[in-house]
Amino acid sequence: MSTLIVRTRRSFATHWYAWAMVLPVVVVLAVLVGYPLGRGIYLSFTDANEANIGRTIGDFTVPATYQYVGLDNYWHILSGREGSFYPRLTWTIAWTASCVVLHYTIGLALALLLNRKLRGRSVYRVLLILPWAVPAFVAAFAWKLMYNTNNGVFNALLGKIGVAPVDWLGDPFVQKLSVIAVNTWLGVPFMMVAILGGLQSIPRELYEAAEMDGASPWQRFWNVTLPGLRPVSSTIVLLGTIWTFNMFPIIFLVIGQAGGTESEILVTYAYRLAFQGVRDYAGSASYGIVILSLLLVFSVFYRGMLKRQEAAK
Template identity: 85%
Template sequence: MSTAVSKPGGSAPPQAGEPGPARRGPGLLTRLRRSFATHWYAWAMVLPVVVVLAVLVGYPLGRGLYLSFTDADEANIGRVIGDFHVPATYRFVGLDNYWNILSGKEGSFYPRLGWTVVWTASCVLLHYSIGLGLAMLLNRPMRGRSLYRVLLILPWAVPAFVAAFAWKLMYNTQNGVINAVLAKVGVGAVDWLGDPFVQKLSVIAVNTWLGVPFMMVAILGGLQAIPRELHEAAEMDGASPWQRFRNVTLPGLRPVSGTVVLLGTIWTFNMFPIIYLVIGQAGGTKSEILVTYAYRLAFQGVRDYAGSASYGIVILSLLLVFSVFHRRMLSRQEGSL
């Protein structure tokens, strides 16, 4: 039997079964070099996308964040007029803009936030419920199913600004087709874009018409991914159609539903063209959502660039908080299954 003897002043070698000294892994720079050497083609393909996102998203976002901490407006932003350069004179004000918004000092944030939440919840609820109903109808065998799918997807293919102008013409009080139809059936003309409450119903209808096709297509894909054997087994066990829908269809759609509801909420919360182009200036400020008000701050009146940028950052923060909360809630539901 051999015995390990350590040298004076040295460390004894590790005995059998004892862990040796921990080795430090390669640094971040070394790992990046190895990754680039191994996957250089993938890095080359991703680089143009990163550059485009940095120019089109990163710089405007960073610039807006910076302006939100200043008092920049049209008078002090600075500009170049011919050969003459007017220097910028705006100054750093810290969190004053955010305090004015969130404390209610400005007086317009919370009323518009309430209407924005109502607008978003109403549209997403209608999108999902109507889209789910149409998807379940189209998931059944029927004659002309492909034609129905194409016709129902058409609103999704129409650009939002084209749809907004078309609906604005139909809502016209004097010559609109909707009031013409109402007159034929003996109902008086409705001022669709004049009364604030009717305005809100009108834009919700337009956005529902635009958003249902996306929900329908996504949910139809989710329905087709549910194994048919689950429905057959539930039917053999004596489950009613409602029980099969509640216990088989809805749980099977949960991953798709979570994603489309999140996307629909983000898109609807920021749905600028429908509100701005359908209502325009007719609605004053009562039917504005947060993004249209931020636009008006930046491009109308005194052109308060700092206030508009602050509104943009607040909107981004609200959507980030909602997204994180939504994803955590879905993760908990999936973990409880």
């Protein structure tokens, strides 16, 4: 322990300027991330709710009366006694997998198209990036208007060809397809831009050598393009999975209360626990820690799988 302290002091004395530059970032992260995370972990071991959390009203302070309950909240969630965790987890995984697969495949196709010599390529790039520039809540409300059963654009187009209106946000199955479509529209530009950068970093000599060896376009794609994109793909798929798993605004703003709770993902249900009804802060915090744990396990497993694949080559 004393050796560690000596090394830390020596490092600070030698690199004090670097420490000074990093300190504001550390303070901001501690305030914006560290404290809320620590508070959430603490509340997850209690029975805190709106009635016993404690508050200050003017000059009058109501003391907190919630108690420590240990792992009861986690047992309540993971044991299935609640009855809603595993169905929501299944839908959250299906939602995440569907969106990430669509993000990557469509983004890859568009990136391959834009990587070719194409007239007006710059214009196409700007138009395809626009969905990414639109704030998520603006896009959610715009799509919700287009999904409107009576006055929406989609049902108006269906009426033109004699098809009956579709209840886009009322039927549980259709509303799930609807939010996947919205999130795909929002997420494809990021994948496209990242993959396009990866494509442009692949040496042209590899394609020329493969072509000289008689490789077909599919063989060049499979043996040159995809391996060359592996470093970029592994990162964006991981980021896309984490972002989509926690994609609160699309589910909450597009569906709202139209379809009950069947289309809620874990993060929207955690929000509802904390800010609607009885306001179960402890239950919401427990859901948040469970979500964090699931993503940490997935990230570790995913990175380990990639390392094993690299070591096997």
